[in-house]
Amino acid sequence: MASKKIRRRDLIQQVVQERGGVSVGALAEMLGVSTQTIRRDLDILCDDAGLRRAHGRIELAEDRLNTPFDQRAGTNLVGKRAIAEVAAAQIPDGAALFISIGSTVLSVARALHRRTELTVITNNLSAAMALSEEVSNRIIIPGGEIRLPDRDFVGEEVVDFFARYRAEYAIFGTAGIDPDGGLLEFHRAEVRATECMRKNAQKSILVIDHTKFGRLAPAAGGNASEIDLVICDRRPAPEYSELVAEIGQRIVFAEEAY
Numbered sequence: 001m002a003s004k005k006i007r008r009r010d011l012i013q014q015v016v017q018e019r020g021g022v023s024v025g026a027l028a029e030m031l032g033v034s035t036q037t038i039r040r041d042l043d044i045l046c047d048d049a050g051l052r053r054a055h056g057r058i059e060l061a062e063d064r065l066n067t068p069f070d071q072r073a074g075t076n077l078v079g080k081r082a083i084a085e086v087a088a089a090q091i092p093d094g095a096a097l098f099i100s101i102g103s104t105v106l107s108v109a110r111a112l113h114r115r116t117e118l119t120v121i122t123n124n125l126s127a128a129m130a131l132s133e134e135v136s137n138r139i140i141i142p143g144g145e146i147r148l149p150d151r152d153f154v155g156e157e158v159v160d161f162f163a164r165y166r167a168e169y170a171i172f173g174t175a176g177i178d179p180d181g182g183l184l185e186f187h188r189a190e191v192r193a194t195e196c197m198r199k200n201a202q203k204s205i206l207v208i209d210h211t212k213f214g215r216l217a218p219a220a221g222g223n224a225s226e227i228d229l230v231i232c233d234r235r236p237a238p239e240y241s242e243l244v245a246e247i248g249q250r251i252v253f254a255e256e257a258y
Helices: 002-019 024-031 035-048 068-073 077-088 103-114 125-131 156-163 188-199 238-250
Strands: 021-023 051-054 057-060 096-099 119-122 138-140 167-172 182-185 201-208 219-223 229-232 251-253
Touching: 002 021, 002 024, 002 035, 002 057, 021 024, 024 035, 024 057, 035 051, 035 057, 077 103, 077 201, 077 229, 096 103, 103 125, 103 167, 103 201, 119 125, 156 188, 167 188, 182 188, 188 201, 188 219, 229 238, 238 251
Parallel strands: 096 119, 096 167, 119 138, 167 201, 201 229, 229 251
Antiparallel strands: 021 057, 051 057, 182 219
């Protein structure tokens, strides 16, 4: 029981760090427990984990709050640029592609600035804005509410949005990877959106940095071994060598490619 509590509290910290803040109700739904259980967890976490309560939400404490998405986008810049260059090299002028949410995916969008006449179907507003600088591109985004500060669209409407299109490529990230290759996200809707993109694209491209290996998130999705191309900045820890061997030539380590 104690280990379940520890793992749940670790997940709460990760979700808040990833998003900057989240409601108690959303955490309860995400983790499959009652709101009372979440509130008890928060009694512990708000004392010593750098978190604070705010109107039914849990947020990073003031001294740690600094636009989490921008923080993520500004970390491991060398690795993300290497990943982005390898991924962008896969995409020819005139291609149609899905682009998901995430900071590594945004790096890929920025690296595509030399491409022309792309059709981009995305729920990542920052990626859409980066690619809109090339006026020959066609950018398609869903409607609805923008999640801040991440500047993206999430939820079941996004799954329906991706279901209406087909593309040659799907470029997406993931929140974490299990030792068996399982892809993890913070919410089931994010899993369904990724699965929809993969299903409706001719080639799937997963872009991740090595820190995603072993990182926990509550919603399980597909498996890295099912992806057409996995692009990572560098090799993960030795305990993932079996998974890397299983993926074989479909995994590229970008920092070794240059």
